[in-house]
Amino acid sequence: MDYDVIIIGAGPGGIFSAYELRKKKPGLKVAVFEAGYSLEKRKCPIDGVKVKSCIKCQTCAIMSGFGGAGAFSDGKYNITNDFGGTLYEYIGRERALDLMRYVDDINVSHGGENTKMYSTAGTHLKKLCMQNKLSLLDASVRHLGTDINYIVLEQLYNELKDDIDFFFQTPVQKIEALQGGGYRILHKDGSAECDKCIISVGRSGSKWMETVCQDLEIDTKSNRVDIGVRVELPAVIFSDLTDELYESKIVYQTAKFEDRVRTFCMNPYGSVVNENTNGIVTVNGHSFEDPSKRTENTNFALLVAKHFSEPFRDSNGYGESIARLSNMLGGGVILQRFGDLERGRRSTEKRIAECTVHPTLAATPGDLSLVLPKRIMDGIIEMIHALDKVAPGTANDDTLLYGVEVKFYNMEVKLNERLETNHPGLFCIGDGSGVTHSLSHASASGVYVADLIAEE
Numbered sequence: 051m052d053y054d055v056i057i058i059g060a061g062p063g064g065i066f067s068a069y070e071l072r073k074k075k076p077g078l079k080v081a082v083f084e085a086g087y088s089l090e091k092r093k094c095p096i097d098g099v100k101v102k103s104c105i106k107c108q109t110c111a112i113m114s115g116f117g118g119a120g121a122f123s124d125g126k127y128n129i130t131n132d133f134g135g136t137l138y139e140y141i142g143r144e145r146a147l148d149l150m151r152y153v154d155d156i157n158v159s160h161g162g163e164n165t166k167m168y169s170t171a172g173t174h175l176k177k178l179c180m181q182n183k184l185s186l187l188d189a190s191v192r193h194l195g196t197d198i199n200y201i202v203l204e205q206l207y208n209e210l211k212d213d214i215d216f217f218f219q220t221p222v223q224k225i226e227a228l229q230g231g232g233y234r235i236l237h238k239d240g241s242a243e244c245d246k247c248i249i250s251v252g253r254s255g256s257k258w259m260e261t262v263c264q265d266l267e268i269d270t271k272s273n274r275v276d277i278g279v280r281v282e283l284p285a286v287i288f289s290d291l292t293d294e295l296y297e298s299k300i301v302y303q304t305a306k307f308e309d310r311v312r313t314f315c316m317n318p319y320g321s322v323v324n325e326n327t328n329g330i331v332t333v334n335g336h337s338f339e340d341p342s343k344r345t346e347n348t349n350f351a352l353l354v355a356k357h358f359s360e361p362f363r364d365s366n367g368y369g370e371s372i373a374r375l376s377n378m379l380g381g382g383v384i385l386q387r388f389g390d391l392e393r394g395r396r397s398t399e400k401r402i403a404e405c406t407v408h409p410t411l412a413a414t415p416g417d418l419s420l421v422l423p424k425r426i427m428d429g430i431i432e433m434i435h436a437l438d439k440v441a442p443g444t445a446n447d448d449t450l451l452y453g454v455e456v457k458f459y460n461m462e463v464k465l466n467e468r469l470e471t472n473h474p475g476l477f478c479i480g481d482g483s484g485v486t487h488s489l490s491h492a493s494a495s496g497v498y499v500a501d502l503i504a505e506e
């Protein structure tokens with residue numbers, strides 16, 4: 051065998067597997083194959099001047115490379131079983147929380163020592179939410195911020211690089227099960243064999259993961275897709291919530307359809323950004339820990355979950371079609387004032403220019419009601435009015451909505467309690483497994499599998 055362990059994907063799942071293997075079994079021969087660039091080479095060409103929108107690079111520097119999809123994220127590590135994935139269903143609630151805390155300790159000791167941990171424990175905001183038909187979920191969250199998150203990744207890489215073989219710009223094309231045990235992975239420059247293989251390809255690897263499951267006859271289940279918009283408003287409107295909790299995960303059940311709408315990825319004093327998933331441009335957000343890089347706005351997503359079962363099972367395909375429609379109408383992300391949406395008219399360059407909230411992302415003014423299904427749009431409007439009671443001003447005319455935000459979930463790969471497929475020694479972790487949807491859960495799943503391998 052060329053390697054004891056090959057890890058496919060250098061996102062948080064892959065990085066923490068590598069970190070833990072090196073720590074627990076320093077003698078193991080480990081390689082990481084990554085489709086994207088090394089951290090310092092990850093540069094999105096959008097500069098707002100020469101390149102204003104996504105030019106669909108072959109490898110998206112935002113989604114791929116050392117650090118994975120989370121490298122330029124806000125670096126919010128939520129320690130909770132209430133959201134972010136279902137790792138606890140495989141490994142138990144206490145173990146999952148322990149591992150998330152362990153990951154937090156590593157982040158703190160690799161550059162995150164001056165960052166803050168926020169918590170919902172004992173907050174009066176829970177009662178205020180309840181009184182307004184909103185439910186605030188329990189969590190502790192470490193906010194690293196985009197800047198510190200980068201430093202943590204840099205430090206982790208420097209610690210690993212001498213003992214672990216990293217192959218960047220080397221997407222794995224195929225995995226073959228060897229007779230008598232072990233795996234051969236095929237990539238553009240050749241192949242490598244290993245005793246054990248950890249697949250951690252995240253969301254950007256979801257389509258490839260489907261082919262792996264077909265080739266190796268691994269069972270899968272379709273997953274959900276979350277569709278909605280990113281809301282941007284003056285930071286002061288949400289400051290009671292964000293100053294105390296940083297990120298609040300709030301859920302609302304709509305009166306009309308009894309759908310669940312939730313806040314997601316809250317970025318106080320942050321910026322709205324483009325996200326490219328397999329060539330489809332959607333919206334996301336981030337913020338910096340460094341006060342000098344802050345904006346005057348806070349942004350967060352409002353998402354509605356959609357599940358499909360029979361006869362249509364392709365939840366992601368549904369989300370992609372909606373995102374494509376918005377790309378077709380707006381050439382990318384569409385921007386609309388809440389007041390324009392409620393009045394049934396599109397936003398224009400002029401109306402956005404006159405708006406008291408200044409958009410942090412250059413997007414095309416338009417009409418989101420032409421893109422989002424009525425049921426989803428109604429749910430979002432209802433929730434904005436519900437939030438207005440907890441954070442007055444949320445439903446102001448000048449509140450900005452960017453669309454669409456789609457949160458794709460990978461299909462769920464059938465795994466046992468060791469996060470191992472039906473092929474012994476072939477593990478699947480992180481967002482690519484469908485088990486996790488967050489930095490903390492993905493990282494924890496990496497540590498978990500590495501511990502199992504090290505023990506053996």
Ligand SMILES: Cc1cc2nc3c(=O)[nH]c(=O)nc-3n(C[C@H](O)[C@H](O)[C@H](O)COP(=O)(O)OP(=O)(O)OC[C@H]3O[C@@H](n4cnc5c(N)ncnc54)[C@H](O)[C@@H]3O)c2cc1C
Nearest residue numbers: 059061063085114115118119120123222252255480481489
């Ligand atoms: C803009 C943005 C902001 C976010 N903010 C947060 C946040 O604040 N908090 C939070 O909890 N979550 C956040 N997320 C989600 C979080 O980034 C993911 O949940 C997390 O990165 C998942 O980790 P992972 O290791 O499973 O996968 P990924 O991070 O997606 O990493 C997978 C890696 O595998 C590589 N890969 C794919 N296919 C192959 C292949 N065939 N061969 C080799 N390599 C391959 C990819 O290039 C990628 O680098 C954010 C996501 C985005 C896009």
